[in-house]
Amino acid sequence: MSIRERLSGNEAVATAxxxxxxxxxxxxxxxxxTEIPQYFSTFVANGTVDTxxxxxxxxxxxxxxxxxxxxxxxxxxxxxxANGLSLMWxxxxxxxxxxxxxxxxxxxxxxxxxxxxxxxxxxxMGVRDAGWIMLFSENNQEAxxxxxxxxxxxxxxNVQLPVMICQDGFITSHSIENIELEExxxxxxxxxxxxxxxxxxxxxxxxAVGPLDLQAYLFEHKAQQGEAMKAAKQVxxxxxxxxxxxxxxxxxxxxxxxLADSEIAIVCMNxxxxxxxxxxxxxxxxGVKAGLLKIRxxxxxxxxxxxxxxxxxKAIAVLDRSDSLNAMGGALFEDVTxxxxxxxxxxxxxxxxxxxxxxxxxxxDIESVYADLIEIVSSGKIENPYRYLGLRKEAK
Numbered sequence: 001m002s003i004r005e006r007l008s009g010n011e012a013v014a015t016a017x018x019x020x021x022x023x024x025x026x027x028x029x030x031x032x033x034t035e036i037p038q039y040f041s042t043f044v045a046n047g048t049v050d051t052x053x054x055x056x057x058x059x060x061x062x063x064x065x066x067x068x069x070x071x072x073x074x075x076x077x078x079x080x081x082a083n084g085l086s087l088m089w090x091x092x093x094x095x096x097x098x099x100x101x102x103x104x105x106x107x108x109x110x111x112x113x114x115x116x117x118x119x120x121x122x123x124x125m126g127v128r129d130a131g132w133i134m135l136f137s138e139n140n141q142e143a144x145x146x147x148x149x150x151x152x153x154x155x156x157x158n159v160q161l162p163v164m165i166c167q168d169g170f171i172t173s174h175s176i177e178n179i180e181l182e183e184x185x186x187x188x189x190x191x192x193x194x195x196x197x198x199x200x201x202x203x204x205x206x207x208a209v210g211p212l213d214l215q216a217y218l219f220e221h222k223a224q225q226g227e228a229m230k231a232a233k234q235v236x237x238x239x240x241x242x243x244x245x246x247x248x249x250x251x252x253x254x255x256x257x258x259l260a261d262s263e264i265a266i267v268c269m270n271x272x273x274x275x276x277x278x279x280x281x282x283x284x285x286x287g288v289k290a291g292l293l294k295i296r297x298x299x300x301x302x303x304x305x306x307x308x309x310x311x312x313x314k315a316i317a318v319l320d321r322s323d324s325l326n327a328m329g330g331a332l333f334e335d336v337t338x339x340x341x342x343x344x345x346x347x348x349x350x351x352x353x354x355x356x357x358x359x360x361x362x363x364x365d366i367e368s369v370y371a372d373l374i375e376i377v378s379s380g381k382i383e384n385p386y387r388y389l390g391l392r393k394e395a396k
Contacts, residue, residue, distance in 0.1 A: 003181040003182070005180075007181075008174050009107075009167050010032075011039055013079070013143055013167075014035070014040045015039075016147035019187035022076060023051065024051065024054065025037065025054070027054075032119075032173045033080055033107035033169070033173070037053075041053055058087060060091060063092065067094060070101065071098065071199065072200045073196050073200065073201050074194070077102070080106060082110060085124075092127050096132055096162055096225065098210055099225070102162040103151060103163050105165050106123060108120065108167065108168050120357060121321040124164070128331055134164045135166065136295060136296055137165065138274055142167075144179060145243065148190065149251075151191050152190075153235055158228065158231040161228055161232060168271040182246075230300060232300050233302060252296065253305055254295050255293070255294040258284065259292065264290055265317075266292050268294060268321075269295045269332065272321070275362070279367050282363075307340050310336075311347070315348045316348070318349060320332045322353075330353055348380075350384075352389040353389065354389035354390055361390060362390075
């Protein structure tokens with residue numbers, strides 16, 4: 001039976017980690033993810049878990065310690081944000097290329113500079129092609145639930161890739177919401193124990209981890225990573241079904257909110273989806289057929305499924321909380337437009353860069369996006385597909 005609680009997003013993640021009871025947690029504090037290892041360290045100190053907690057000297061060391069622990073045969077977790085993830089960058093690639101199923105909670109924050117400690121998705125987008133499975137969380141409940149599913153996804157024999165769970169810094173990480181927690185014993189049963197097939201401390205099978213990999217093999221190993229990422233999509237769906245049977249909470253590759261009969265829709269990730277849903281309800285009351293597609297699984301990107309779900313629309317707006325600084329839109333926009341093009345679904349699309357550095361995105365902002373979509377449908381024209389949302393006029 002679920003337990004009704006009130007927790008912040010960071011508390012929810014730390015609680016999930018407590019229930020999972022990983023073998024090793026290595027972490028270095030950085031706002032706004034600091035509370036996750038802080039809360040978890042209290043569970044270590046009071047004996048609630050028997051995890052080896054490693055307080056390292058940097059985020060690079062945190063991921064290095066997780067790599068060493070996972071390679072040795074342990075289940076490892078960590079958490080970070082923004083500049084901390086940037087400092088991990090080398091080890092992020094090494095973790096995925098060594099096929100180590102580490103779980104990292106990324107509390108999204110703007111990457112410097114200038115220095116900013118508030119939310120945007122520049123940290124996650126900076127490593128979007130580093131070979132990690134990436135799950136995004138609209139609210140505290142989703143952050144908690146994604147953690148309960150992450151190890152089963154990462155450790156699946158057809159996957160063997162690390163998982164990054166994202167939530168919006170300060171917006172969900174520090175906001176307290178009602179949440180349904182599961183019993184500790186039931187979590188342990190669902191997650192299961194970690195029994196790797198190959199690991200360094202197995203004296204019956206001496207192996208090398210991370211050896212030199214030159215022209216003769218690296219190409220094939222990278223192709224294997226790519227195939228594992230493709231396989232992860234079905235694994236995620238299968239585990240989500242098992243999770244729903246257990247908890248009653250449904251998760252797919254994405255969420256469709258009043259999308260089936262929509263004429264116009266927004267595509268976005270994380271907490272902004274909640275604001276969009278409130279706006280959609282208002283618009284529906286006024287007869288506007290507005291909808292939402294909220295991406296949950298960003299890597300592997302569900303291209304075929306997204307293209308199919310959006311194919312019936314008359315106009316689409318893709319919201320990116322990070323600018324790729326490439327003069328042609330953000331990363332999510334590129335992924336969605338590519339998916340639609342390959343599927344031969346030609347729907348008018350516009351991109352909005354929004355919420356940079358924690359800039360508030362209000363219901364009025366979202367309403368203006370839907371108003372723009374209505375105009376696009378009416379006129380049949382898109383004057384500029386690359387736009388800013390909520391930018392002060394003098395900054396243009």
